[in-house]
Amino acid sequence: MTLEEIRTKINEIDDQLLPLLTARLDCGREVAAVKQKTGGPVLNPGREHEILDRMENRAGAYGREVRVIYAACMEASRSLQHRLLGSGEELRTLIQSAKDRLPSGGRIACQGAEGAYSHQAALRLFPEGELRFSHAFGDVFEALRQGTADFGILPVENSSAGSVTEVYDLILKYRFFIAAATTVKIDHCLAVPKGTRRGELKTVYSHPQALAQCSEYLNKNGLSAEPFSNTAAAAKMAAQQGGSIGVICSQQAAETYGLTILDRDIQNSHSNCTRFVAVCRDPVIPPDAQKISLCFSLPHTTGSLSGVLSRFAIHGLNLTKIESRPLADKNFEYDFYLDFSGNVHEADTLDLIAALYEELPRFSFLGNYRELEAAP
Incomplete structure (x- = not known):
């Protein structure tokens, strides 16, 4: 067969598959209606693994490929059910109650001393802020927890040296919200x-x-x-x-x-920049927010991370960072920190976050915020 003939055959098969796929999604809609009455969870891991194992065994030489296809079908069905059920009510309420504007001032906690790069970031984000400097990153989080600061300024990533892992560990520990971010040009x-x-x-x-x-x-x-x-x-x-x-x-x-x-200008890279975030106790989500941060852990099942990441691809969302950090009191268990482009005021994006909120252990919405690029 020629390539064109094979493509024609594929189109014919797709025409046969589409009605079956939409019929399967119709079943997912009916399942949601039943669960709305009974209150059952959307995710049923045992049922899903039973289906995946059965289909993989029946597919013979194409077992692995068929398993991937059916996993995607079930991800799509769950996404539909979450949307129909309005999953994540607590999270939706939190987002709706968030402030929509970052103040120009307030009590701002920074790690370091006057003249630090965090000082520059603080002045850029809070030009009228009352700056207070702390010795350690943990002191900034404690100032927020105790209510002696309104916002904390912290470095999270450098373009050449990578992530500031201590700060990510503290973000995952305290689960405060990111209200804004900015990038500072580094000239050492x-x-x-x-x-x-x-x-x-x-x-x-x-x-x-x-x-x-x-x-x-x-x-x-x-x-x-x-x-x-x-x-x-x-x-x-x-x-x-x-x-x-x-x-x-x-x-x-x-x-x-x-x-x-x-x-x-002695740094290795002359385009060296550091990304800083402003952290606070209560969410601030401006209407033009363009970046979302989440953290969560995953169930100990094969392909769980791949399954979660595929959901972002299905929604057309661009991941910009994923960071794994070990849980201090667990053996080989991790929290994941994730950044992606999006706005929670868009229905599809909010539906995805709400679905993950329902399904994933230790899930936290860390904020939806604007990110200022490096000043020239």
Whole structure:
């Protein structure tokens, strides 16, 4: 057979399959009507696995392929049932009650010190904010929990050094909401206390992410890297302590603490950026929000992650990040953090999130927010 003849045959088979597929979805609609009366759950894992195993065995050499096809059919049927039943009522209520505007001010908690990149992010998102600096990332979350801060500014990802895993662990622990995000251009400097000469310099202090971002420069110049809590905090320490030590920090931090800049723009990548998020206790969802963050765990079944991700593909939603983090009190069990493009005011998107809310363990909606690109 020629390729065109094979394609013609495929079209004929598809014409026969379509009525059967829509009839199967009609059955899903009828199942939803029954469950609305009985209150039964949409997801029945035992029933699904029984069908998948049976069809895989009957399909012979095409068993695996047929299993994938039937899994997609059942994902679609469940999605339809959730929509008809209005699943996730608690989540829908939470989203409907969210504030629709980010304030320009408030009490803003940042990790680090004045002049840090988090300081720049805070000023960009909250130009009238009352900034309060904390020593550790966990202190920012505790300030939110205790009500002494309205928003917390935290770095979550760098374009060259990757995720800030400690922050993701804290997001998954506290389950606060992300209200906004922004990207800050990173231009690292090598700075020293006044009077320190280049030849005296042996050790450089900074946040581990900044040290990783400038690893090529440090190696080339034979400088030893020492981790510190924050780039600006390292600059402040160097100014107070003096001596033959250096720091990697922003120009703003160097100038704030009176340090001498020896070299500028020393990061490995000259397009280096860090993404910061604003975290709060109650959801804020502006009408033009374009990014959604979720976290959840998965049942211990083969293909569970693939099944969840396929639902986003079915809805035409673009995943921008997925991060897995181990559960501290479990062996080889994980929470997943996920970002994707979308707006919860769109019915299809809200229906998907509500369905996942009903089906997935430890599910949390973490926010729908605007993300500002890096300032020029």
